[in-house]
Amino acid sequence: MAKITIKNENVTFEMPDNTRLLPYLMSNSAFPGGCEDGSSTMCACVILHGEDNLNAKTQAEITTLANAGLPNSKKNRLACQVIVLKGEIELEY
Ligand code: FES
Numbered sequence: 412m413a414k415i416t417i418k419n420e421n422v423t424f425e426m427p428d429n430t431r432l433l434p435y436l437m438s439n440s441a442f443p444g445g446c447e448d449g450s451s452t453m454c455a456c457v458i459l460h461g462e463d464n465l466n467a468k469t470q471a472e473i474t475t476l477a478n479a480g481l482p483n484s485k486k487n488r489l490a491c492q493v494i495v496l497k498g499e500i501e502l503e504y
Contacts, residue, residue, distance in 0.1 A: 413495045417442070418459060418503040432465075432493040442504060447491045452479045454490040454504075461500035462486055465493050 412425045415432070417440050426435040433454060436442040445453025449471030458465065462485040468476075472492040473483065481487045490504075 413464070413497055414499045415439075415495070416499070416501040418501055426495060428495065428497045430495055431491075432495050433491045436490055442490065445491065449475055449489055449492045451475065452481070452489065455479070455481065456488055456490050456502045456504040458486045458488055459501040459503060461498055462488075464496050464498035464500055466496060468492065 413428055414423065414425050415435065416423045417436070420440050422440050424435065424439040433447065437444055443453055445451050449469055452475060465488065468488070469492045472489045475489060476487055477483065
């Protein structure tokens with residue numbers, strides 16, 4: 412099981428390894444939903460710790476973040492494109 416902390420909500424929850432993050436964020440916090448296909452920035456978040464425990468960015472994610480002018484950093488992610496591989500992750504949005 413992976414452990415997710417949402418710093419700005421002071422919420423921590425567990426979720427299975429190798430699983431999409433967004434459904435768990437939405438069911439455990441006030442995190443907004445959105446297009447879920449990586450074409451908006453509705454689900455943009457900043458990974459504070461544990462970015463190496465996530466999948467590599469998808470091409471849709473890279474393109475959308477670049478179009479929004481956000482830095483191409485492992486810490487800037489679109490939650491709908493994130494798969495949590497393992498371990499502990501801390502994020503804020
Ligand atoms: S919900 Fe639209 S990019 Fe993630």
